Amino acid sequence: MVRLNYVNRKNDGPKLGQIIAKDVLKRITGSGLKAALRDPDVELDVTGKALTDEGTIEAADALAKAIAFESDTGKVVKLEELNLRGNLITSRSLVAVKEVIRLASKDLKDLDLSNNLISISTTEDAEAWEDFLSSFSECCMLRRIDFSGNPLGHKAFEILYRVYSTHSVVDAQLIATCGHRRPSHAADEMEIVADSVRNMSMVSDSDGYAGDIESASELTPVCKSKHKQEFKSLVKKVQPKVLEAYSTTYGLRSVPYMIFSETGMNETCALYLSYVVASHLLPEQLLPLVPPAKAGLPSQQLEAYDTGSSCRGIVYFPNPLLNSAAKKVLALSERPRGGTHLEISEDEAADPATSPKKVKVALQRASEAPVVPLTQLNPDCSTQGNRRKSSAADGGSETGGNSYNIISSDIDRARSRIQGNTLKDLGPQCNDLWSSCLGMLPLSRAIFLRPHKTKPKPEINLKCVQEVWQPNPVSLPQAFTLACPTSGETHGDYSIYAPLASKNPNKAIVPRPPQTQDETRKSGHLRNASSNSAKQEKRDVSQHTTSTRSQVEEVEVEKVEVEKVDYRSGLLGGLSKDHWQNIISLATGAKGLVNDSQQKAILAWAMDRATLMRERENLRREKSAQIWKVLDWMGCLNYHIHT
Numbered sequence: 001m002v003r004l005n006y007v008n009r010k011n012d013g014p015k016l017g018q019i020i021a022k023d024v025l026k027r028i029t030g031s032g033l034k035a036a037l038r039d040p041d042v043e044l045d046v047t048g049k050a051l052t053d054e055g056t057i058e059a060a061d062a063l064a065k066a067i068a069f070e071s072d073t074g075k076v077v078k079l080e081e082l083n084l085r086g087n088l089i090t091s092r093s094l095v096a097v098k099e100v101i102r103l104a105s106k107d108l109k110d111l112d113l114s115n116n117l118i119s120i121s122t123t124e125d126a127e128a129w130e131d132f133l134s135s136f137s138e139c140c141m142l143r144r145i146d147f148s149g150n151p152l153g154h155k156a157f158e159i160l161y162r163v164y165s166t167h168s169v170v171d172a173q174l175i176a177t178c179g180h181r182r183p184s185h186a187a188d189e190m191e192i193v194a195d196s197v198r199n200m201s202m203v204s205d206s207d208g209y210a211g212d213i214e215s216a217s218e219l220t221p222v223c224k225s226k227h228k229q230e231f232k233s234l235v236k237k238v239q240p241k242v243l244e245a246y247s248t249t250y251g252l253r254s255v256p257y258m259i260f261s262e263t264g265m266n267e268t269c270a271l272y273l274s275y276v277v278a279s280h281l282l283p284e285q286l287l288p289l290v291p292p293a294k295a296g297l298p299s300q301q302l303e304a305y306d307t308g309s310s311c312r313g314i315v316y317f318p319n320p321l322l323n324s325a326a327k328k329v330l331a332l333s334e335r336p337r338g339g340t341h342l343e344i345s346e347d348e349a350a351d352p353a354t355s356p357k358k359v360k361v362a363l364q365r366a367s368e369a370p371v372v373p374l375t376q377l378n379p380d381c382s383t384q385g386n387r388r389k390s391s392a393a394d395g396g397s398e399t400g401g402n403s404y405n406i407i408s409s410d411i412d413r414a415r416s417r418i419q420g421n422t423l424k425d426l427g428p429q430c431n432d433l434w435s436s437c438l439g440m441l442p443l444s445r446a447i448f449l450r451p452h453k454t455k456p457k458p459e460i461n462l463k464c465v466q467e468v469w470q471p472n473p474v475s476l477p478q479a480f481t482l483a484c485p486t487s488g489e490t491h492g493d494y495s496i497y498a499p500l501a502s503k504n505p506n507k508a509i510v511p512r513p514p515q516t517q518d519e520t521r522k523s524g525h526l527r528n529a530s531s532n533s534a535k536q537e538k539r540d541v542s543q544h545t546t547s548t549r550s551q552v553e554e555v556e557v558e559k560v561e562v563e564k565v566d567y568r569s570g571l572l573g574g575l576s577k578d579h580w581q582n583i584i585s586l587a588t589g590a591k592g593l594v595n596d597s598q599q600k601a602i603l604a605w606a607m608d609r610a611t612l613m614r615e616r617e618n619l620r621r622e623k624s625a626q627i628w629k630v631l632d633w634m635g636c637l638n639y640h641i642h643t
Contacts, residue, residue, distance in 0.1 A: 001080075002036075003043045017055025020046065021062035027077055028069040036076035041107075044079065048086040053093045056084065060096035067103040079104040082111050085146075089116040091125040094132040105138040109291055110298070114259070115149035120156040129156055133163040137251045143290050144257040144302070148315075151264045157272040158431060162593070164276050165641040167251030170286070249289050253279070256286040257305055258314050265319040268426070270326035271418045273316060274411070277333040279641050283313045312337060325421075329414040336407055416628070419637060423624035432593050437602060437636040438627070439588035444606035447572050447580060577603065594636065601634050 004023060011019055026032035027042075044063070051059065066077040079100065101108060120129045136142070252258070260273070283306065293299040309317045312334060316322075322330075428434040571580060581599055585591045590599065605611050614633070618626045631637045 001041045001043065002039055003045065005043075005045045006049060007045060007047050009049070012049040012051075014052055014055035014058070016046070016049050017051050017058040020044075020055075020059040024059070024062045024066045024077070028066050033071070033076060037071065037073060040074075040076050040078045042077055042079050043081040043083075045081070045083040046087060047083055047112075051084070051087040051089070053088075053090055056087060056089050056093040057096040060093070060100050064096070064099045064103055067100065078107040080107055080109050082108065084116070085112045086115040089113065089118060091118055091120060091128045094118070094128045098128075098132045098135040101132075101135040101139070105135075106140060108139060109141050110144050111142065112144075112146045113150070114146045118147070118150040118152060118156075120153050120159070126155055126159060130159045130163060133160060133252070136255070137167055140248075140250050140254065141246055141290055142255050143287075143293060144259070145255055146259040147263060148259045148261040149263070152260075152269075153264070154266065154268040154272070154430070157265070157269040161272040161275050162432075162639050164252050164279075165639045167253050168249070169642055170249045170253050170281055170289075246290060249286075253281070254286060254289060256283040256290065256313055257302060259305070260314070260316045261318055263316075263319065264321060265316060265326070266321045267323055267326035267329075267418045268422045268430075270316075270322060270330050271415055271422070273314070274329045274333040274415065275638060275641060277314050277330060278336070278411070280314055280337070282337055286313070310334065325414065325418055329411065329418060332407065332411045332414055415638075416632075420624060420628050423628055424622070427624075428627055433636065433639060434627075434631060436588055436590035436593045437598065437631060437634065440584055440590050440594070440599070440602045441606055441630070441634075443584050443588060444580075444603050447584070448603065448607040449609065450572065595640055597640070598634070598636050602636065605634050 004020070006016060006020065009016065009019075027036040046059070063077075063079065067075070067079055069076060082100070082104075084097075097113075101111070118129075120126055136145075263269075265273070283302075293302055305315050306312070309315065310331070311317055316330065422430065423434075428438055571577065575583075581603055582591075584603075585594065585599055594602070611633075615626070615630060618629050621629070628637070
């Protein structure tokens with residue numbers, strides 16, 4: 001183990017960050033590479049050196065480069081502990097530290113970021129914090145993360161709750177069956193390596209010399225090379241087995257200790273953290289799944305977390321800003337996990353809504369039950385909208401199910417009280433989940449809740465109708481006056497004038513001249529011939545039209561048959577409900593924040609006209625109470641933690 005300790009160095013600030021970067025990069029170049037191959041495990045301690053963001057980013061970039069470097073025999077830098085306590089670090093440095101954690105996910109055992117200036121207040125801070133927490137998703141050896149002494153803010157705890165809910169679940173059955181055998185198994189393997197090294201002869205048996213490889217100057221190069229290869233081969237055989245023993249659990253849920261003391265927690269922070277506390281396994285359940293702490297100060301520090309307060313694994317005391325409501329919701333979250341201390345103030349005892357007698361009886365019964373996370377006892381406990389349904393339907397025995405249901409209902413009441421205060425003081429925009437759900441609701445109603453299709457009745461204006469239909473006399477111009485003969489004039493034997501045959505209105509109508517008998521007979525034959533030819537042409541055209549129509553009908557029938565397999569729905573634009581759900585979630589920024597079941601619940605609420613009446617009945621309440629009620633009905637008050 002190589003310990004890079006800069007606590008006693010005279011240098012500090014960004015200049016020390018440059019020195020750390022040079023020292024780390026030496027391990028992957030030149031003579032430092034040979035030493036790193038012999039002992040790749042590294043601990044970096046830079047406590048109280050005021051690196052600031054500039055020095056931290058430079059040191060972290062060099063550290064990430066060294067960890068990513070691999071030689072023929074594997075990694076040359078395996079970071080096991082990183083201590084950046086008291087270095088004036090802000091959220092800006094988390095981007096660089098995130099990469100170090102991601103690369104060292106299979107080796108990192110302890111991370112200390114306490115007493116810095118990490119605060120989450122802007123959008124950039126929130127993105128950096130979320131990416132930083134997400135980088136722990138592949139960590140399988142981590143024992144402790146210390147965030148104490150940082151003014152994190154309520155947004156940091158909301159993001160912690162959201163990221164924690166997405167990390168892989170630790171199987172309690174796996175802990176019960178296999179967890180306690182793995183440390184001994186790994187220890188046995190390491191003992192085999194130690195015994196093998198002790199039994200390795202550094203020289204021939206006739207010399208009778210045994211010692212350290214580096215200190216045996218009398219050894220021949222051939223002998224040194226032989227025993228080094230034997231040692232490396234043993235380590236290569238054991239290391240995968242040791243990693244396999246601890247690589248069954250990953251993410252924040254597998255970390256036995258997370259420290260949030262002196263982080264400026266208020267009741268809103270306690271609300272978000274209560275969901276994490278209720279779902280987190282106890283240290284005694286998780287410690288067998290990670291490498292044991294070294295004897296001395298590290299192990300004593302872990303023991304102090306258990307004995308120093310009522311917190312179990314997730315440490316949030318002391319935090320002076322926590323009021324009685326915040327302490328109560330955290331205490332109620334601790335009790336089903338096996339906590340031993342419940343604080344209920346006199347003010348809460350006087351409040352009839354808290355039901356202290358019921359809580360006391362329930363907790364007394366719960367103390368006799370086995371230690372199991374609350375979410376495994378009642379999967380619906382994280383769904384605020386279903387709390388009444390689950391408590392009424394679960395039933396249970398007098399000593400088992402009822403007591404847990406009572407605890408769950410009291411936790412929900414304590415949380416709803418803080419949720420109402422948060423909505424009243426900060427508004428729904430303080431919570432990404434609430435604002436996204438409330439953004440989806442009106443847009444969903446605009447798309448799905450359309451008015452019924454009815455034919456509009458035209459409004460008839462009788463006055464306009466009379467004006468339109470009233471006949472107006474038309475005076476023709478002089479050019480349109482027809483030239484007609486007088487009553488005394490005649491033309492031959494005809495006194496009847498022919499009808500209009502000219503298209504020119506200015507041309508006078510002239511009667512046709514009389515026809516002779518031969519001309520009449522000829523015209524009759526011509527008319528018959530022309531009529532016969534016209535009939536034949538009509539017959540041909542009708543046959544052609546019939547054949548064309550049959551072809552068109554065949555094509556149309558084929559088209560209709562194809563269109564019968566139709567993906568179009570009766571919704572707006574012919575899109576399906578799933579397509580609209582995806583579009584609405586992307587448009588409102590709910591993608592990745594609101595899970596699929598919550599999105600479907602919002603769409604179902606928006607499509608039901610009866611919900612409008614239910615919302616109208618709540619108009620007499622305060623605005624914050626109306627918002628809380630709608631979110632409760634839709635089941636969107638909290639993120640759903642996978643169980």
